[in-house]
Amino acid sequence: MKYYSLRHQSPLVDFRTATVTGQAPDGGLYFPETIPKFLPGFRRELRTLSKATVALNVMQPYVGSAIPAADLHRICAEAVDFEFPLVPVAAGVSALELFHGPTLAFKDVGARFMSRCLGYFAQRGDTPPVTVLVATSGDTGGAVASGFLGVPGVEVVILYPSGKVSPVQEQQLTTLGQNITALEVQGTFDDCQALVKQAFQDPELAKKRFLTSANSINVARWLPQQLYYCFTMQQWPEGAAAPVVSVPSGNFGNICAGLLARASGLALGHFIAACNANEPVPAYLRTGTFTPRPAVPTFSNAMDVGNPSNFVRILELFDNDLAKMRAALGADTVSDADTVAAIRQVWQAHRYLLDPHGAVAYTALRRYQAQHPEVAGIILATAHPVKFPDVVEPVLGRAIELPAVVQALQGRAKRSVPVSIDYEDLKAYLM
């Protein structure tokens, strides 16, 4: 498989180069040259296959000869080594729970897959030692830290805004040690992102360190997200109509991977991009004009993205044809008030506890079903509610029990390096 830059000013590359460099030299995102079709046998036998085998089948065409099958099988098995249950929530709605991984975030799958690919390339000497540099508003950092922990040849530096991540998230970032360093920035998430961006453009730093990113721009983090949709179909009732799929969306990596799996032949129905007040994509689907805006803060803060980087991949998938896109994909905007109302209603009526991101997806699905009462749907539950106690606990009226993986972090020493928002401070550290 070859990958091309969506800006078309860079050479084609293989999976290894796309993974190691993250972004094309012309600044574009990489996109696969062809979209593989799932074989009829794979679709027929999907229910009987192990998660690792499903993962190998889906990822093999994208990885090509860059990683031999036996190594890829091991990487796949480690990436999906936890449960992905499809849980009934209410009549016509099930939740695919993606929060049973080591950091209770759906980003665990992509982070684990990418880290092991990078580790494989580094160990073979295919690349110099790599530094993964990433800014986080909370969830990405924890998943990346956990995914890359102990991977040889890879050092991880995470920038997070001091005092602006939840206690659980801070523990996930700052207590691991080994090859993971947390830089505690005296500023906002936007400051963290600006610092990372500056580091990537610094030629002096590039001579000293081989930097790469670990967000969903990277194909090795983006593509394995197709697996959630395969795991859904493994559990969807046999013979039932294809489910409508509501995906809480921020940078649009997850939903774009779902649309890719659909294009490969997975029997999924209509897609809904469920957004909070950050709504450049819903506005695009309404008007045909895409206008990025500064992000506004909401309760579903992992989706507070004003200029979603994967939107260009969605455009590419639909050949830049708005009518074609609208036929497969709708979008909706859910306010904070409606998010909390959904958490309360679903808890009171069904004793199912949604997190704010899942609640946005639930609301968008319910609004769609109000117009299409016959269709059953799924929401992707992207985070565990324990990560958002400020929103969820007032509804619940008590504290949420901490899952075992979070309890294990309690009492471990926090280690972080304070840095200012002055780039020279970060540079001094990295040099």
Ligand SMILES: *Cc1c(COP(=O)(O)O)cnc(C)c1O
């Ligand atoms: C990252 C994240 C999202 C958004 O996913 P994208 O792929 O960026 O659209 C949604 N929910 C949670 C909990 C997240 O951490």
